[in-house]
Structure formats: C-alpha cells, structure tokens
Amino acid sequence: MADHKYEKWIQKDDAIIDGIDVSGEWNKMYEPREIMNYDLTYMDKITDLDGGESMGWCYQCAQCIGVCPVDNVGSYGPRKIYRNLQTGQNLFEHPDLWLCTTCSNCLRVCPKEVDMMKIMPAAREQAVLDGNVPAELQDMLQNVAEYGNPMGESARKRVRWLRKFDEPVRDLSKEENPQPVDVLWYVSDYFSFHGRGNDAAKSMVRVFNRLGVDFGILGKEEKCDGDSQRLVGETGLFEELAEHNGAQFEKYEHNKLVVSDPHAYNAFKNFYPKVTNKEYNVQHYTQFLAEQIDDLTTLMKQPYPKKVTFHDPCYLGRHNGEYNAPRTLINAIPGIDFMEMFRCKEQGYCCGGGGGGMWLDGLVADHTSERLSENRVKEAIEVGAEVLAVCCPYEVSRFEDAVKSTNNDGKLEVIDIIEILDYCIDNGDGS
Ligand code: SF4
Numbered sequence: 138m139a140d141h142k143y144e145k146w147i148q149k150d151d152a153i154i155d156g157i158d159v160s161g162e163w164n165k166m167y168e169p170r171e172i173m174n175y176d177l178t179y180m181d182k183i184t185d186l187d188g189g190e191s192m193g194w195c196y197q198c199a200q201c202i203g204v205c206p207v208d209n210v211g212s213y214g215p216r217k218i219y220r221n222l223q224t225g226q227n228l229f230e231h232p233d234l235w236l237c238t239t240c241s242n243c244l245r246v247c248p249k250e251v252d253m254m255k256i257m258p259a260a261r262e263q264a265v266l267d268g269n270v271p272a273e274l275q276d277m278l279q280n281v282a283e284y285g286n287p288m289g290e291s292a293r294k295r296v297r298w299l300r301k302f303d304e305p306v307r308d309l310s311k312e313e314n315p316q317p318v319d320v321l322w323y324v325s326d327y328f329s330f331h332g333r334g335n336d337a338a339k340s341m342v343r344v345f346n347r348l349g350v351d352f353g354i355l356g357k358e359e360k361c362d363g364d365s366q367r368l369v370g371e372t373g374l375f376e377e378l379a380e381h382n383g384a385q386f387e388k389y390e391h392n393k394l395v396v397s398d399p400h401a402y403n404a405f406k407n408f409y410p411k412v413t414n415k416e417y418n419v420q421h422y423t424q425f426l427a428e429q430i431d432d433l434t435t436l437m438k439q440p441y442p443k444k445v446t447f448h449d450p451c452y453l454g455r456h457n458g459e460y461n462a463p464r465t466l467i468n469a470i471p472g473i474d475f476m477e478m479f480r481c482k483e484q485g486y487c488c489g490g491g492g493g494g495m496w497l498d499g500l501v502a503d504h505t506s507e508r509l510s511e512n513r514v515k516e517a518i519e520v521g522a523e524v525l526a527v528c529c530p531y532e533v534s535r536f537e538d539a540v541k542s543t544n545n546d547g548k549l550e551v552i553d554i555i556e557i558l559d560y561c562i563d564n565g566d567g568s
Pocket residue numbers: 194195196197198199200201202215216219246247248249250251
C-alpha cells in the first residue's frame with residue numbers, strides 16, 4: 138500500500154466492476170471513523186434535569202435555526218446547543234446558556250417538541266445553584282430579592298409616578314378599609330419606575346377613567362411578577378414573589394386582574410396557580426380594552442394619521458395566543474395607517490428582553506452582531522412605519538435605545554398602544 142495519512146482504510150489494487158476499472162484509489166473505502174467518541178457528561182446532566190429531558194429528543198432537522206431570533210444575529214438555536222452538548226460542551230458554564238430569550242419560536246416549528254422554555258430554566262437553575270450567573274443578571278436578582286423590583290428602588294417609590302398627577306387612582310394599600318374594586322390593575326415594574334413607563338401608566342389611568350372603570354392598584358404592596366426570574370432559574374425567588382403577590386390578590390377583593398405586562402400575564406395565568414393553588418381571572422390590558430371597543434371608539438375623536446406598525450410581544454402572542462386584542466385596538470384608532478411587519482403574529486420577532494435578556498445586554502452584545510431590538514427597529518423602518526407600537530413595558534425602553542444605537546433618531550417613534558388611545562381620547566373630546 139502506498140503511504141497514506143489515515144490508517145483505517147481498505148483498497149483493492151485490482152478491481153474491475155461491471156467492466157469498469159476501479160483499481161487502487163478508485164475503490165478506496167475508509168472504515169467508519171468515530172464521530173461520537175465524546176464526553177456526554179453534560180448532555181446527560183441536562184437531560185436528567187426535571188424539564189431538561191427534551192434536549193435529548195433533537196434529531197437535528199434544523200427547523201429551529203431558521204426561526205431563532207438569536208441565530209439571526211449570531212449562531213444559535215436548539216440544534217446547535219444539542220450538537221455542542223453532544224460534543225462535550227459544558228453548557229452550565231457557557232455563555233450560550235444565557236442567550237436564549239425563551240421566545241418560543243423554535244418550539245412552534247420543532248417536530249420533536251424540544252422545549253427551550255423548560256430546558257433553559259432547568260439548566261439555569263443548576264447554574265444559579267453553582268454560582269455561575271453573569272454579573273449583570275446577579276445584580277438584578279439581588280435587587281428583586283431585596284427590594285421587590287429589578288431597579289433596586291424602595292417599595293414606597295412604586296407610586297412616585299402618581300405625584301402631581303391629578304387623575305383619581307385608588308391606591309388600595311393606603312386605604313384603611315378598602316372596598317372591593319371591579320378591576321385590580323397590576324401596574325408592573327417598568328410602568329412604575331421607568332420614565333417612559335410612567336407615561337404609559339398615566340395614559341392607562343386616563344383611559345380607565347374616561348371609560349368609567351372601577352379600578353385600584355396595590356401601590357407599595359405590589360412586587361415584581363417574577364416571570365423573568367423564573368426563566369433565569371431563580372425558582373425560589375419566583376415562588377416567594379408568587380406567594381407575596383398572590384396574597385395581595387386575595388387581600389383586595391376584585392372581579393378581575395388587569396395587567397400592563399405580558400410577562401405578568403403569563404406568570405399569573407400559567408405559573409402562579411402552581412405555587413398558590415389558585416386560578417386568576419387575569420387579562421392583559423389590550424384584552425380588557427378590546428372588550429370595550431365600542432365605548433373606546435366613541436371616545437376617540439382625535440385622529441392619529443401616522444404610519445404605524447406593531448411588535449407582538451412573545452409572551453402575549455406565541456406564549457398565550459393573543460394576537461387579535463392589540464390589533465383590535467390599533468384598527469380602531471381614527472386615521473391610523475397600520476402596516477404589518479414581515480415577521481408578525483406567530484412568526485413575530487423577539488425584542489430580546491425575554492427570558493432575562495432585559496438584563497443581559499452586555500453578554501448578548503459580546504456574542505451577537507447586533508441586538509435583537511436593533512434588528513427589529515430596522516425592520517419597522519424598512520416597512521415604512523413612522524411609529525412602532527408596542528404593548529409590553531420592556532419594549533419602549535428597549536426599542537427607543539435601539540432607535541438611537543442604529544442612528545435612526547427622529548425616524549421612528551416607539552409608543553405603547555395605551556398612549557395612542559389616550560392621545561386620541563384626551564385630545565379629541567377636550568376632557
Ligand atoms: S427543530 Fe427540534 S428536532 Fe429539529 S433541530 Fe431543532 S430542536 Fe432539533
């Protein structure tokens with residue numbers, strides 16, 4: 138045999154098959170080379186976790202890669218995570234553990250039901266227990282544990298946005314003998330503490346009041362809903378928050394919980410019952426208002442003649458199947474020119490804030506070519522929109538930052554749907 142690089146091959150020096158001379162090199166066959174001789178310790182550790190089982194079901198069809206928003210700006214997706222685990226990677230100590238935004242787009246297309254929404258929290262919980270948490274996320278978790286909100290603000294500052302605000306709002310935590318309300322409005326962290334969130338919160342109050350909604354808030358007794366903390370693996374903290382908020386929902390009699398935040402909606406509807414053994418009659422504000430569309434339409438007199446597109450929040454849309462309520466509100470806005478982006482509804486793109494991404498911009502920036510929010514803002518501009526309408530409190534701040542960082546200042550306004558409704562009502566009837 139001639140000199141050769143590989144040991145494991147066979148070759149017949151003389152071979153004629155069907156009259157064709159395939160001697161020597163032409164019939165060389167390599168023996169199967171070992172491609173699975175890797176350490177599967179970490180694959181086994183993931184699939185052994187409660188919730189991690191489905192990682193082992195992947196059969197590498199790659200359907201997930203095309204729809205993964207992180208792969209769109211980097212190299213990611215369940216298939217790649219599976220393959221890396223298969224070749225011995227320790228996911229528990231790898232940045233890939235934190236890049237998934239739990240947007241659920243891969244699960245939508247996966248024929249094997251590989252479920253990152255269960256795998257990621259399970260694997261992250263282990264990383265949290267081992268102390269392998271990115272510093273920026275650790276700060277957020279500490280703030281929530283200590284203060285009940287990711288910003289690290291004191292509980293009494295939760296209602297600071299109500300100062301110098303003339304509209305009536307019942308803060309139930311301040312009432313000596315609180316009477317029942319029809320709607321208990323869970324304001325949420327970003328609406329309570331973030332400047333632009335405060336704008337939307339005030340709009341919500343004005344719209345509620347114009348509609349005559351009997352509502353109250355928890356004030357200083359409200360705490361973070363905990364859904365993002367659950368998704369980054371802080372199960373204990375999530376349970377504490379669920380117990381705390383669940384107790385407030387019990388304390389203040391109401392017919393309906395209305396939330397500003399799709400993450401809170403997801404938590405109260407799907408995950409609090411597992412902790413508190415109670416079901417919650419909860420609606421996202423777009424659902425609550427969509428039920429009153431006739432009254433709203435009557436109130437909205439001021440036209441809003443702008444080109445508007447809408448970003449579906451993953452936790453309202455894909456996670457909970459609500460695509461119509463926000464569109465019902467948008468389509469009722471007088472004078473609006475509404476246009477969909479290419480990636481919308483079930484296929485909506487992710488803003489990057491879910492699954493803890495809200496507090497991982499530094500780590501994500503190190504492993505992607507651009508932020509997901511930047512990618513989305515460019516799409517909104519490409520479709521010809523002047524306004525990007527949203528209905529998740531994370532998104533105004535995320536997309537406003539992205540407008541600036543992509544040098545699109547002045548080209549795209551980011552605004553919560555509730556602010557548009559408020560504009561059309563308050564400027565329309567002069568009330
Ligand atoms: S879609 Fe599912 S089965 Fe296919 S590669 Fe992705 S995770 Fe694996």
